Amino acid sequence: MGFVYALSAMGIVLIYRTAGVVNFAQGSLVMLGAYVATSCIETLKLPMIGAIIAAVIIMAGVGAVFQRVAYYPLRYAGIIPVVISTIGVSVFLNNGVYVIWGTYPKFLPPIAGSGTITIFGTSIPLQNIAIALMAVALLFFQAYFFNKTWLGKKMQAVAQHQDTAALMGIKVSRMITFTFMYSTALAAIAGIFAGPIFFVSPGIAQILSKAFAASVVGGFGSVPGAVVGGIFVGLVETFGAYFISSAYRDAWAFGLLILFLLFRPQGIFGEPISEKV
C-alpha cells in the first residue's frame, strides 16, 4: 500500500516542481489507470504484462491531454485557477467513469496472481513480492532517467529555474508536457497495484488524500521524500490498524500528517536547496 501512495505522491511532487502546480486530479488519474488496465485485460484480452504496458502508454497520452486542457491555457493565470481546474478534471473523471464503465466496481486481478510463496516458514503473497520488485526497478529507472539522460536533465532543469532553462535552449513547455505524461504514467502503475486491493471504482481516487499526506510527511517538493513518505504512511496505517484498531485505519495516516504539520512542517527531507537559494 505504501508503494501505491509513494507513486501517487511522486506524481504530485514532480508536477509541482516542474510546473509549480498542485495537481488535485492525481487520485482520479490513479483510478482511471486502474479502469484502463481493466479494459485492457477484459476487452482487449491482453495478457497481464501487455495490459500493464498498454495502460501506462495510454495514461501517458491522457497526461498530455490533461496538461493541454487543465494546465496550458491557465499557465500564466497563477496557481489558484490551475488548482481549481485540476479539481474540475478530478470531478469530471470520478463521475465520467460511470458513463464508460458503468456503476459496478470492476475487478482487476493481482499482477502476480493470488499465489503465495513460503520463505522461512512465512507465507508471502506473490503479489507483494511483485510490487516490491517493481518498486525497486522503477526507482532505479527513475534515478537513471533523471540523472543520466539528457531528457531527464532537461526536465530537472525546468523544475529548478524555468527561465534559465529556456536560456539554455530547453523547450520549457515541452518538458512540462513530458512531466505531466510521466506523472500520469506513474498514476497508471499506482492504479494497477491499487486495483486488486480495492475494487476498481471511484473510491480509488481517495488515494489522493493519502498521497498528499505522503508528500507532506516526506517534505513537499522532494521526490525521495515522496517515496519515503508514501512508505511511511503505508506502514503507519498498516501497523495502526493491526496493533490498535482497524476501524480507524484512515485516522492513523491523517494523525501522522497532523503531527508532521505541527512539529516538522518541512517534512523528513526539509529541502536544503530552497533554504540556500
Next chain:
Amino acid sequence: MLLQVNSIDVYYGSVQALKGVSLEVNEGEITSLIGSNGAGKSTLLKTISGLLKPASGSISFMGRRIDGLPPENIVSLGIAHVPEGRMIFPAFSVLDNLRIGAVSRFNSGKPKKEVLKEIEEDIERVFSLFPRLKERKNQLGWSLSGGEQQMLAVGRGLMARPKLLLLDEPSLGLAPYLVKEVFNIIKMINAQGTSIMVVEQNARMALKASHKAYVLETGEIVLSGPSSELLKSDQVRAIYLGAGVEQR
C-alpha cells in the same frame, strides 16, 4: 555589426520599462551598459535573449530579425545570456550545470556524437579559464560560494559556444579582488573571439574593460560613445563614478 537594437519599447503590464532604446554591438568588441538600480538594464538583456518581447521596434542579430523568437531559438543562433543573480541550477553538479549549458548545440545539425565530443572539450576549456571549478566539478550548485557560482554561470554561458555573450552584473556581490578577476576573464574570453555585452552598476570596471558603452536611465539611453571618452565625461563622473569613490 553583430547586434542591432532598433528603438524598442518594452512593458511590464502597463508599466513601460524601456522607451525607444537603440544600441549596436560590434563584432569582436566588449560593449558595456551602465545605469543605476531599476534603469532597465536587465529588461534590455531579457528582451534581446527572448525572455521578453518588445511591444514595438526590432532586434537583429547578424542581419536577421530575432525579436519574437523564443529564447531557445535565440541561443541556438549564438546569443548566450548569463542572467542576473547567476541562476545556477542548485541541484546539479558543476559538470551538469556546464553540460546543460550546451543543450542548444544539439540543434546545430551536427551528428550527436560529434557534439558530445565537443562538449567534453569545451568543459576542459572552461576549466582552464576557471581552475577553481575543476576542483569542485562534482560539487552541487547550491553549495558553491558566490564567486564560484558567478564563474560557473559564465562558464555555462560559454558552453553554448556563443558569438555574443550577454553578462548581467557579473560583479554583483563579489569581493573587489574577485571583481578584477572576473573582468580579466571577460577580457580573455573576448580576446579568444567572443563578442560581449556586459551590464554593470560598477561603472568604472565596466568602462575600463569595454570598447564602447551606453548609459541607461529610467528606460532611456541618455549617453553613448567610446568607453574611454565616457570615463572622462563630467556627467558620467558625477553620477556613476561618484567623484572617484567606487559605486557600491
